[in-house]
Amino acid sequence: MNSSGMKYSGFAIVGLLAGLAPAQAATYGYAEPGQIGFQLPVTELARYLQWFHNGILMPIIVVISLFVLALLAYVVWKFEEKANPTPSKTTHNAALEVTWTLVPVLILVVIAIPSFRLLTMQLTIPPADVTVKVTGSQWHWSYAYPKDKDQGGFAFDSYLKDEKDLKPENGDLRLLSVDNEAVVPVNKVVLLQITAADVIHSFIIQSFGVRMDAVPGRLNEIWFKADREGIYYGQCSKICGKDHAFMPIAFRVVSEEKYQAWLADAKKKFASSELPSKLAATDDATLQR
16 A cells, blocks of 8 residues: 555544444445445545545544533533523523634534545546546446547447346356446546436446536546556446436456457457447537536
């Protein structure tokens, strides 16, 4: 693990002490049964996001919740009718009003500083090594690799594997494995251009730290740079219809050599698949917005 990853992991200990699930409950690429915490991250963005949640937000939430609980218990004990038969007539307390205004503002400032950095990391897209167009449909995902520097020029659909086709010995997972995985190279910047063909879907892969809505008529962008090979799963996180639970996302991260070999095979396998020429049916004005 690099120094940045060690830093974020160190901060995450604070969140674990605050009551999160133990780290050994997590794994790479998918959630284990009964897991509460995050999946293990494989991008700097995901590490920072998890550090922000575990090291900043969770401790603050726990402290505020315990303080409010203790305050309510004190009020119930101190000011119940028998202990306090004559209610106070106090209507104004300047110190108290300044305190309950200033303290929340300071808490929000503490939260805002790393939050703005996280937003900057998410929205500042570096020059892409690989571009993949992702289209959500009822109920599957489609991936298009544009023809750029001889990197693509083909597209394919990705459907959930039927249970009868699963091969657990090959690592297939129920409700997650697909017939055609998207493949990207390790340690390369991957730009995802995300849209939808019918209704609103939502693309998310937790180990990458990416989540983006797929909206008909809009082309949203997000990026990641995975530093570990493996297969990483996600699922549509918008309730998009009756088969919402059956449109998983599967990205396989491989070495550059394996990626080039996959590209060569994919160009032949999906040679008859045409690249999408347009987004969901809409007028030009909507696209310009």
